[in-house]
Amino acid sequence: MAKRFFQSWLPSPHKVAEMKLMKIFGQRTLNPVLWYVNRKSISKAFFIGTFWGMLPLPFHSILIVLTVLLFEVNLPVSLCLAWLTNPFTLVPILYIGFWLGAKVFQVNMIDQDMILGVLHQISHWITHFGNGHIDLSLAKILLSGLLLEALIFAVILFVITRLFWRWNIIQHYKRRRPIK
Template identity: 90%
Template sequence: MAKQFFRSWLPSPVKISEMKLMKVFGQRTLNPLLWYVNRKSISKAIFIGTFWGMLPLPFHSILIVLTVLFFEVNLPISLCLAWLTNPFTLIPILYIGFWLGAQVFQVNMINQDMILGVLHQISHWITHFGHGHIDLSLAKILLLGLVLEAFIFAILLFVITRLFWRWSIIQHYKRRRYIK
């Protein structure tokens, strides 16, 4: 069943609470609800971890832990999903996010002239110690696209987890029925 699958590879609460990041949150990370393995806890944890994990933010693990502590869902599953954004997935995540943002704002995708213009603005801003103008219209498009992408993928994985859990239980009952 799905419950045994998740329990088989989850670390113990003591191991997680000994991590440097978790020492900041103290004894709250030992709450039994954060380690409970059931359909609702795992699927909500996957939603939270996927949402924050898809956003290329610094220290998104802290945001995951804060959200998990608020909603009291499975902590290790959410933290594992923090690694969705890594050097191999960052470019596709940014591209899909910008594409979604461009669709919402009904603008064309970025071209070489736009990239060179933005890089020129950023280099001018840096060389003049923060004085100058940076066009944030591209950042607005990218930010909205990234939030939409994170939300879509989080809902998708939430639904897949629920369906997998249900399929697992049905298969377990079918096996039990055939054994008797």
């Protein structure tokens, strides 16, 4: 069953509680509710982990743990999904974020001249110790695109997890049913 699949590769509560990051939260991470393996807990954990994992933020693992503690879903599954943003996936995540943001604000996709102009503004701002102007329209486009992208991927993985769980249960019952 799907429950056995997830339980087979999840670490023990004490192993996770001894991680440096988890020591910040104390004994709250040993709450048995955070370790349940059921359809609702796992699918919500996929949603939370994917949403925060798709956003290239520093310390997004802390945001994942805080959200998991708030909604009481499976902790290790959510933390595993924090690794969605890594050096190999960062460029596609940013590109899709820019593309979605450009579609939301109905602007053309960013070209080389626009990026060079922004880099020039940033370098001018740094060399003049904070005096100058930085066009934040690209940041607005990127941020809205990244939030939309994270939400879309989180919903997709949530639905896939629920469908996988249902399919697995159906397959289990088909194997148990006597053949006539």
